[in-house]
Amino acid sequence: MGELKNCPSCGDFFNYTGIRDVCNNCATNEEKLYETVYRFLRKRENRAATVERIVEATGVEESLLHKWVRKGRLQPALFPNLGYPCDNCGKLTTQGKLCTGCTEELKTSLRQFEAAKEFREKVNTEENTYHKDYR
Structure with a gap:
C-alpha cells in the first residue's frame, strides 16, 4: 500500500x-x-x-x-x-553524491583525523605508564 x-x-x-x-x-x-x-x-x-x-x-x-x-x-x-551537481560544492559530477575533488578532500580529512586519533591514544597510554627509577 x-x-x-x-x-x-x-x-x-x-x-x-x-x-x-x-x-x-x-x-x-x-x-x-x-x-x-x-x-x-x-x-x-x-x-x-x-x-x-x-x-x-x-x-x-x-x-x-x-x-x-x-x-x-x-x-x-x-x-x-x-x-548533476555535487551535494557539497555544486560542481558537475557523474557518479555518487560528491565530485572527485570533494571526495578526495573528505578522504584526506578522514586520514588526518585518524592519524590525530592514533597520536592522542598513544600519548594517553604513555602518560599512564609508570617508570621505576632504579638508582
Whole structure:
C-alpha cells in the first residue's frame, strides 16, 4: 500500500508507491520532455551539448536533466557533458553524491583525523605508564 503525498511539481495529491516521485500527470509530462531531450541528443552534432545548451534548445528544466542523469536515464558515457551537481560544492559530477575533488578532500580529512586519533591514544597510554627509577 502506498502513502498519500503531494506532487512536488504540481502540488496535487497522489498515491506514492516508491516508483515515481511525482503524480501520473507530471510523470507523463516528464516522459514527453525526456523524449524531446533524447531526440535532441541523438543527433550527432548535439551529443556533446552542455546542460545549458540542452535547456536552451529544448526548454526542459535543468533540474529534470540532473534527475535523469542521476537515475541513469541519460548516460554521461554517451553524452560527455552531462552530469548533476555535487551535494557539497555544486560542481558537475557523474557518479555518487560528491565530485572527485570533494571526495578526495573528505578522504584526506578522514586520514588526518585518524592519524590525530592514533597520536592522542598513544600519548594517553604513555602518560599512564609508570617508570621505576632504579638508582
